[in-house]
Amino acid sequence: MSDNLTSWLAVLDQFERALDAADDTLDAEGFEPPAGPIPAELRARAEAVLARQQLMIGGLTASRAHVAREIAALRRVPTGRADVPAYLDIEG
Numbered sequence: 001m002s003d004n005l006t007s008w009l010a011v012l013d014q015f016e017r018a019l020d021a022a023d024d025t026l027d028a029e030g031f032e033p034p035a036g037p038i039p040a041e042l043r044a045r046a047e048a049v050l051a052r053q054q055l056m057i058g059g060l061t062a063s064r065a066h067v068a069r070e071i072a073a074l075r076r077v078p079t080g081r082a083d084v085p086a087y088l089d090i091e092g
Contacts, residue, residue: 004035008038
């Protein structure tokens with residue numbers, strides 16, 4: 001197995017583990033792609049990893065927008081006096 005192929009296999013394994021873990025174990029600052037182009041036999045796998053990354057980015061973007069709407073709604077809730085009961089009508 002060529003060094004280039006071995007290096008690219010290691011990169012794809014790292015990306016796939018990070019996706020599988022769905023956390024930030026991948027240190028983007030420390031990423032250094034292997035020298036040379038990705039071998040042709042790994043192209044399909046690399047495209048599948050890219051597609052998964054794009055799906056995850058889309059999901060995170062949607063989640064962030066949802067959280068922003070929730071925070072905005074919470075900021076609109078009026079604050080009342082502590083000595084008076086307060087009720088929030090969530091039905092209508």
